[in-house]
Amino acid sequence: MSQEAILHLYEKISESEEMKQQIRAVTTYRELVKLGEMYGCYFTAEDIAKASTDYNQQNNQEIAMSNSVSFLSKKSHQNLHYDFKCSDIPKFSEIASEFEKLKIKPSTVDINHFESFFKKDDLNFTSISPAEVAFNCRYEEIVSSDMSLQELEPNPEYTKRSFHLINLDLHVEHQLYKEFFLTKVRIVKCLENIFETEVRFSGSLWYPPSSYRLWHTNETQPGWRMYWIDFDGFESNKTEKSFFRYMNPQTKELVTLNEQPKIVRFFRVESDADKLFWHCIANTTKFNRWSFGFLIPDNWMEKLELYGI
Numbered sequence: 001m002s003q004e005a006i007l008h009l010y011e012k013i014s015e016s017e018e019m020k021q022q023i024r025a026v027t028t029y030r031e032l033v034k035l036g037e038m039y040g041c042y043f044t045a046e047d048i049a050k051a052s053t054d055y056n057q058q059n060n061q062e063i064a065m066s067n068s069v070s071f072l073s074k075k076s077h078q079n080l081h082y083d084f085k086c087s088d089i090p091k092f093s094e095i096a097s098e099f100e101k102l103k104i105k106p107s108t109v110d111i112n113h114f115e116s117f118f119k120k121d122d123l124n125f126t127s128i129s130p131a132e133v134a135f136n137c138r139y140e141e142i143v144s145s146d147m148s149l150q151e152l153e154p155n156p157e158y159t160k161r162s163f164h165l166i167n168l169d170l171h172v173e174h175q176l177y178k179e180f181f182l183t184k185v186r187i188v189k190c191l192e193n194i195f196e197t198e199v200r201f202s203g204s205l206w207y208p209p210s211s212y213r214l215w216h217t218n219e220t221q222p223g224w225r226m227y228w229i230d231f232d233g234f235e236s237n238k239t240e241k242s243f244f245r246y247m248n249p250q251t252k253e254l255v256t257l258n259e260q261p262k263i264v265r266f267f268r269v270e271s272d273a274d275k276l277f278w279h280c281i282a283n284t285t286k287f288n289r290w291s292f293g294f295l296i297p298d299n300w301m302e303k304l305e306l307y308g309i
């Protein structure tokens with residue numbers, strides 16, 4: 001019966017432009033269950049897991065639904081990342097205020113419980129390069145520790161050692177969720193107008209003080225990513241920083257991008273074993289950091305009229 005409910009929801013989506021727009025703002029199974037409820041289709045997370053052979057345990061509890069983002073251009077880009085101030089992208093002037101509405105702290109997050117899972121050794125793992133001999137052993141230990149947690153049990157996402165942060169898209173039972181979701185849908189629509197193709201949300205992440213996402217590759221969803229990043233205040237010094245770190249797959253050099261409020265970052269995730277884009281994030285400031293990610297087309301730079309930068 002519940003499998004039929006999933007199919008029924010997808011039938012409804014196929015017949016409605018509004019719902020197609022909404023599904024592109026969904027990133028977790030909980031959001032899909034919630035969307036089903038909105039349209040009278042009742043199923044559980046377990047039903048989705050059964051129905052989807054693509055269900056992917058590695059990728060932040062994201063649903064591996066068919067990626068309908070079409071990659072229009074095969075232009076090669078030399079840089080592995082691009083950081084911009086939001087204000088330097090004129091085409092984003094309209095959506096900047098929408099992003100402000102996504103910087104929420106759901107009442108369903110127990111911040112003291114979250115903080116109790118902080119592990120300094122794990123945070124320090126962000127300083128070890130994936131190219132180092134010592135890396136694999138530590139990495140495997142953390143992965144197997146995370147795998148021992150049952151994906152569909154109601155464990156908060158931050159109980160995984162590799163994921164000491166809050167995935168806002170897993171918090172669907174609080175008063176702010178409906179407005180939050182509608183804002184995500186509006187942002188996707190706005191980005192689709194700018195990029196002139198389908199765009200998907202890839203994650204809505206709240207990094208409280210002393211949070212981190214350990215080394216990973218996102219290799220199951222290759223393509224360009226765009227992250228809108230902001231803080232609720234900001235000061236940094238030698239020891240208290242917020243950074244995105246990646247390893248150049250060719251040179252094995254570690255690149256650390258120290259952050260500041262209101263930036264937009266672009267980078268490309270690869271699936272080939274020799275091109276994997278290993279990256280990690282840490283916020284060791286006293287401030288809250290939010291980042292909202294999207295799967296965007298290869299020709300994003302052209303569409304944003306940023307050529308020549």
Ligand SMILES: [Fe+2]
Nearest residue numbers: 216217218279
């Ligand atoms: Fe990532």
